Amino acid sequence: MSHITQRAVHCINPDCQRPYPQPWGNKFCNSCGAPLELLDRYVPLQPLGSGGFAQIYTVWDEKTQTEKVLKVLVEDSPKALELFTQEAAVLSNLQHPGVPTVDADGYFQVKLFNPKPHQLPCLVMEKINxxxxxxxxxxxxxxxxxxxxxxxxxxxxxxxxxxxxxxxxxxxxxxxxxxxxxxxxxxxxxxxxxxxxxxxxxxxxxxxxxxxxxxxxxxxxxxxxxxxxxxxxxxxxxxxxxxxxxxxxxxxxxxxxxxxxxxxxxxxxxxxxxxxxxxxxxxxxxxxxxxxxxxxxxxxxxxxxxxxxxxxxxxQSLPPPGLFAQLRDNVKQASTQAYQRFTLLKLAIQQVLANFSQAVTKTVVFLAQTIIKILQACLATIWAIILSSIGACFGTIAGFILAYRTSLGHRVVEFLGSQLNELVPNAQPHFGADILVFVAAGWGTAWGLTVSGCFGQRRRFLVASLMGIVSYGFGWLILQLITPKDSGEGLVAAILVAVSLLTLSLGLRSHHIVYAVFAAFGSAIGYALLILLKLAPAILQFSSLPGWPELYKPLIFFGSMGFFVSFWLGVSYYLIVPGLRLLGWR
Structure with missing residues (x-):
């Protein structure tokens, strides 16, 4: 008890005219006669504040020689008493380090006679320092x-x-x-x-x-x-x-x-x-x-x-950021700084235009916010385009090396040729090698889009990578079944199948069909225009032992595919889907 000041005690009667100071050792208040030593155990020391319907005090527990907290119900209403009693019952039954402890006799009522006889509900609990x-x-x-x-x-x-x-x-x-x-x-x-x-x-x-x-x-x-x-x-x-x-x-x-x-x-x-x-x-x-x-x-x-x-x-500890992650963080940081600076500029403009009408001010603010959102949308879409195109090119190179420069690729090609020979007639000797280029490009495109983290996706790397392989594989199969194989119709059909399946696997949070339709048809239309302008490369004209110069056409094709997919996903995320939500399609 040496660290507790014994010079004064506080009366807990809310109607007491002079609740403090009361001499230490007194059993009853000198002003109103209320008990000062509650249950012959708890001595109120000083008020801590008020919370809700109650007044809160620090009390000294004579039994345990520790400080505790006393909560006294000061509002006289049935609902307040119900909530207070409920709190006491809840805390009395809980024994957890994250909840204040209440002893078995921690809830009690003190009988007061001033200004009229009534009961004062009290709750003593552990004091949290x-x-x-x-x-x-x-x-x-x-x-x-x-x-x-x-x-x-x-x-x-x-x-x-x-x-x-x-x-x-x-x-x-x-x-x-x-x-x-x-x-x-x-x-x-x-x-x-x-x-x-x-x-x-x-x-x-x-x-x-x-x-x-x-x-x-x-x-x-x-x-x-x-x-x-x-x-x-x-x-x-x-x-x-x-x-x-x-x-x-x-x-x-x-x-x-x-x-x-x-x-x-x-x-x-x-x-x-x-x-x-x-x-x-x-x-x-x-x-x-x-x-x-x-x-x-x-x-x-x-x-x-x-x-x-x-x-x-x-x-769990995350792996150190790679080049793409650092670049992404730098872009996000620059975007945030630009947003903050533009916000300061917006506030300055509002102060200068304080004499103008409220309608003009709201218009300026709306335009500023719209510009910021447009800039952020453009930055995010450009970031996705860069990563998906880089991923597509990286996957194309990896698939080319696997198909034409490794023994494993030769065995895979032989196996695919034997399995698909009946399905695809008039197959060339190197038939099946280009599917490895396709599936690897699909994997790279899916990985790049997922790494970007744009368009509100859940970043499911494994699912997106597997579906990138499957979707581009289906696109390759569609291309083989359409005659002639290098026709514009075949390429457009392959793009529709590949892009729609890839988009459905990206973990977008809603409107999956909308994203798939716009990304697939937008990419297909974009490539169809390239075909009409005679700018589209003939991607499947590999020789039996192709050299590195022959790789530039597939790189252009799959890189442009990554560009089209990211661009139309951006259009869908920032324009089409918000428009549909505005029309009531949730």
Whole structure:
């Protein structure tokens, strides 16, 4: 008790005229007569603040000789008492390092007689020494470091997994209700971040017990929410499921990464958060957070285990960035810097034109935002064109070497010739070699498009690579079945088949048929124009032992294929699909 000041005690009666100071050792308040030593164990020391319907104090536990937190319900209403009792029941049944501990006799009522006889509900819980994430975020106005946020994110999901396993929904997750607690004085690094902290979820005043039968019913929930963090169904008083906690946690993590309050990032018309261009964050982490904050409950992760599994993959060490990745990051960084500078210019223009009408100002802002979006769309499309064309050329060279310069390629050619001889009549002696060039070019094109990460794709490298091989292989087969083989019709048909199958495998998030149709027909029409202008190379006129000079025509063909595919995917992603959504096709 040596480190506790014994000179004064605080009265917890909300109607007391002089609650402080009270002499240490007094059993009752000198002003109102309220008990000062609660349950002959807890001595109130000083107020910590107020939260919701309650007043919060620091108390000294005579039994354990430790400081604890006392929460006193000061609002006299049935609903407040129900929520307070519910919080006490939830915390009393939980034993987890991420939740404040409540002793078996931690919930009790103190009888008061001044100004009238009534009961004062009290709840004593573990005192968490530390700071809330809201307080820590003030030291990082540009957003907290990604590794710190990932650590907090993983701990929060573990806490939610325990709550949901016990059929409890917190319903009020936000930075001010997540605290970093330490059992010893905090050690601060040179960058101002704390070491060895454990995350604790506090304020269970809005917690709710649920059961599968209740979730299936159509009864609504109490309209209790925090603006900027709670999901739409909670704000409107609808049915609240465990995924509501995932929504609030996702918005909290986005705020920690960006340093911006979620409503500042929210599109007022769609409700979506536009945050990914403001920071450079792991794309897999960004995809997970975007799914967690989906307005549609069915689009969010089903349970905490799914989130933990994806977080484990994100936390694994990534390979060092290659040349393409560095170039991509440089392009993204330059685009972000340009966006920030243009934003500053936009604000300056708004200040200069302050005397103009509001309609003119809105028009200028709209045009500026449109220009920025157009520039970003052009940069992304150009980036995809470069990588897909490079990938296609690289795959073409690799396929050429395999087919005509290795013994393995000769064996593959002999096998294909024996298997397809009946299907393709009048085959040449080197029949089958060019299919290796086709499939390798398809693999390279798919890999380049996936590496670019453009058009909102999920970056499924394995699936895209396999389908690149399969799609271009089918294109080659179509080309063999059409007579003559080097006719324009055959090339157009091969392009339609190859591009449509390749596009369907890229992991685009919606409107897959639209992307496939526009990419396939756009590429086919583009190449048909080259044929009409007599600019298209005859790609299959290889000799039996072709030399390197004969490779330039396939390089031009497959490189142009990569160009056409990326260009039409960009047109579909930035023009066609948004237009369809505007017309109501979701």
């Amino acid at each position: 530390g700071r809330t994430l809201e307080e820590i975020l003030k030291k990082f106005p540009q957003g907290c470091p990604e590794d710190l946020v990932l650590n907090w994110f993983a701990q929060a999901v573990e806490i939610l997994q325990e709550l949901h396993k016990r059929q409890i929904i917190h319903r009020d997750i936000k930075p001010s209700n997540l605290m970093l607690g330490t059992s010893s004085p905090t050690v601060t690094s040179s960058q101002g971040q704390t070491e060895g902290d454990r995350l604790v979820l506090i304020d269970f005043g809005g917690a709710k017990q649920f059961s599968p039968s209740k979730l299936r019913s159509q009864s609504s929930s109490t309209r209790l929410f925090s603006s900027g963090y709670s999901p739409p169904e909670q704000v409107t008083g609808g049915i609240v499921r465990p995924s509501a906690d995932f929504y609030a946690l996702g918005r909290t993590v986005i705020e920690l990464l960006t340093g911006k309050y979620p409503l500042e990032l929210e599109d007022q018309q769609t409700g979506k958060l536009h945050w990914r261009t403001t920071i450079n964050v792991n794309p897999q982490l960004a995809d997970l957070l975007d799914e967690m904050v989906e307005a549609d409950v069915r689009s969010r992760p089903a349970n905490a285990a799914i989130i933990q599994k994806r977080l484990a993959k994100i936390s």
